[in-house]
C-alpha cells in the first residue's frame with residue numbers, strides 16, 4: 564500500500580506559508596496523518612533515498628531560491644493532538660505552541676506560559692530547543708518519540724540521553740520528531756493566565772509585531788547579546804530597504820514579502836561581517852536556511 568496522491572502537495576510555496584513570506588518551492592511535500600503513513604512512505608526506496616526535510620510552522624526556516632527537491636514531510640492528524648496521561652502529557656509534534664499554552668491554562672497546568680508567545684510547533688521547538696524568559700523546552704520534556712527513516716522504526720529517548728543545548732535540540736539526521744512527553748505540574752489558573760499576559764506584554768513592547776520576520780536572526784554568543792553586538796557594529800543603512808533591521812530589536816530583521824532568499828542570506832552575511840570586523844566575534848545563525 565502506498566500513500567495516495569491526496570497526501571502529496573507538489574510545488575508547495577514556502578513564501579506563502581512561512582513567517583518570512585519568502586523562500587523557494589518545496590517540490591514534493593507529503594502530508595502525514597498517522598504512524599502507518601510514515602512506514603508506508605519510507606518503505607519506498609525512491610522516497611527514502613532523497614534528502615529529508617520536516618516542516619513545522621515555518622517560523623524559523625528559509626528555503627533557498629532553488630527550492631527543496633527531496634522528501635518533505637508535514638505532520639498533521641494524530642500528531643496535532645495533546646493527551647493527558649497519568650503522569651505526563653503526550654504532545655504531537657504538529658501542535659502549535661500557542662495552542663499548547665492555552666490547553667495547559669485550561670487544565671491548570673503551569674510551566675508552559677512561555678510558549679504562548681512563540682509562533683512555532685512542538686516539533687520545531689524540540690528540534691531547536693526553543694525558549695524565552697529563562698525557560699527552554701528541554702526543561703519541560705521527559706522524552707522524545709521519533710521515527711527513524713533508515714530502519715522504518717519508532718524510538719523513544721529520555722531527555723537525559725540527549726545533549727540539548729542553547730537553541731540546539733533533537734537534531735538527529737534522518738529522523739522525524741513525532742511526539743514529546745512533557746511534565747505536568749499543577750498550578751493556579753489565575754497565576755497561569757497572568758503570566759501568559761505578562762509575557763505577551765513584554766513581547767509586544769520589546770519586539771516588532773505584525774512584520775515578516777524569523778524571530779532572532781542570531782544566537783547570543785556566550786555572555787553576550789547579539790543585538791548589542793549588532794547595534795554597535797552597523798550604520799544607518801541597515802535600517803532601510805526591502806530588508807532591514809528592526810528599530811525595536813536589532814537582532815530582528817523585517818523584510819518585504821517575496822524578497823529572494825539570496826537577498827536575505829546576503830543581508831545576514833553583511834551583518835556577520837560588520838560584527839566580526841568590529842568585535843572579532845562570529846555570530847551563529849538561529850534561522851535555518853535549507854539548501
Ligand SMILES: Cc1cc2nc3c(=O)[nH]c(=O)nc-3n(C[C@H](O)[C@H](O)[C@H](O)COP(=O)(O)OP(=O)(O)OC[C@H]3O[C@@H](n4cnc5c(N)ncnc54)[C@H](O)[C@@H]3O)c2cc1C
Nearest residue numbers: 619620621622623624683684686687688690693694740778
Ligand atoms: C516573531 C517570532 C518570534 C520568535 N520568538 C522565539 C523565541 O522567543 N524563542 C525561540 O526559541 N524561538 C523563537 N522564534 C523562532 C521559532 O518560532 C522557533 O525556532 C520554533 O521552535 C520553530 O518552530 P517551527 O514549527 O516554526 O519550526 P520550522 O521553522 O518549521 O522548523 C525549524 C527546524 O525544525 C525542524 N523541524 C520542525 N519540525 C520537525 C519535526 N517534527 N521533526 C524533525 N524536525 C523538525 C525543521 O526541519 C527545521 O530545521 C520566533 C520566531 C518568530 C517568527
